[in-house]
Amino acid sequence: MRESSAAPAASVVRRAIDWHIQLESSAGADHDRIRTQIARWCAEREAHALAWARIARLTGEFDDMVRQLPEPSASLDILGRAEREVDRRRAMKLMLGGLAIGGAGLWFARPRLPWQADYVTGTGEQRHLRLDDGTSIMLNTDSALNVAFTPDERRLILKSGEIMIESGPDTGSPHHRPLRLSCRHGMCEALGTRFSVRDEATYSQLSVSEGRVALDPLGAARRILERGETVRFDGTTSTSVTRPVLDPDAWSRGMLAVRDIRLARFLKELARYRHGVVGCDERIADLRLSGVFQLDDQARLLRHLERTLPIRIVSRTRWWVRAEPA
Known part of the structure; x- marks a missing residue:
């Protein structure tokens, strides 16, 4: 499928925002049902996946996107293209401000241009x-x-x-x-x-x-x-902050230096330096690690995590990496 060169239509953006509101306000079986519906909706068209990716980026949830879309095989490729599109178009106003959804106004911050x-x-x-x-x-x-x-x-x-x-x-x-x-x-x-x-x-x-x-x-x-x-x-x-888990200087030397950091927090930090999704299964989120890691070879870094922690790294595409229990 050819990459989309047009921004999602206003109706698609509204639908993505509506999905987000439904997801956030749901629980239990309804929450799972909506997640499945969102996955199918994203797989239908590139514009759907792009609109959802933008919603997720603006609400700080892109790292958890795959957990919200539990049928990744149907939409991983399209989500990868959507994420590239998001990065290319960060100079655009990603969302329509003040869209009225169900009678309530929902405002999104204008991104940095x-x-x-x-x-x-x-x-x-x-x-x-x-x-x-x-x-x-x-x-x-x-x-x-x-x-x-x-x-x-x-x-x-x-x-x-x-x-x-x-x-x-x-x-x-x-x-x-x-x-x-x-x-x-x-x-x-x-x-x-x-x-x-x-x-x-x-x-x-x-x-x-x-x-x-x-x-x-x-x-x-x-x-x-x-x-x-x-x-x-x-x-x-x-x-x-008496004992920061992240060395505040290490990044300037191309490294992540951490002390007794949660695995979920470490992967979230690593995600800042990668395009796409870096996820972490909740069952291993509280594992702890310390050490110094080179940012210029992230494949090697992830392999090292597999050797030192009871986890496995699942990589379905270059845009989607997830840590799961071994």
């Missing part, structure tokens, strides 16, 4: 930048950044994703200009330092590798972070 950011990375891509002031920046997978330098301030705006910053000397400026990073939940000011910030939508996370950083979280008091400290802030509170 890549051309509205100065620097972007795609899924699995990392990018190193050297700014005019000497500041070194590394953007992680699926990130967007704006740079707004003025005579009085060096301002960076993290629109989405994750960034590592090593502040530059700014020797070309006649006077000191503070280096500040804004994100959706606050602002960080470098005090001669190296630090990372991650946007998790519902919260942001700041980790200091060298020097100090002044954090001004929205809705909370300013605090100074020293080397080795990590803080999560969500617009209301800021909380220290």
Whole structure:
């Protein structure tokens, strides 16, 4: 079947949203019945699968798509094409806002448009930048950044994703200009330092590798972070993370370094660097692992998981991987 080049019709989008509402409001046998109906609906046409993939992406459920579609043999190929289409079309407004479904208005957030950011990375891509002031920046997978330098301030705006910053000397400026990073939940000011910030939508996370950083979280008091400290802030509170399960620096070296992390959480993290679906059977979701894993050879990484944990990796297509009990 040839890949679709057109966005789903409004009626198809409405139907996908309606399916999502039904699925979320159902339970027991009704929930299973709706899941089966969605699977069949996605298998009927590419436009159906594409609309469902977009709903799933916007609601943060793409990783669980196959669990919602329990007949993968009927729709895996079409879902793979739909996911590629989603990635290509991330510059489009993916959903119609304010569609009235059953008398209730359902609004979806407008996605980030890549051309509205100065620097972007795609899924699995990392990018190193050297700014005019000497500041070194590394953007992680699926990130967007704006740079707004003025005579009085060096301002960076993290629109989405994750960034590592090593502040530059700014020797070309006649006077000191503070280096500040804004994100959706606050602002960080470098005090001669190296630090990372991650946007998790519902919260942001700041980790200091060298020097100090002044954090001004929205809705909370300013605090100074020293080397080795990590803080999560969500617009209301800021909380220290004493033992992060993910090394906040490792991704900048092409690795995932984890400590006593749940398998489900690990696979969710791995999914950030892959196109398609990475699922985890609930029966093994609470298995724990620690170690350092190279991101540039994910096939080898998954084989290592099979050797060290009582699991098997099922890969039906390049777009669909799932961990199941051995």
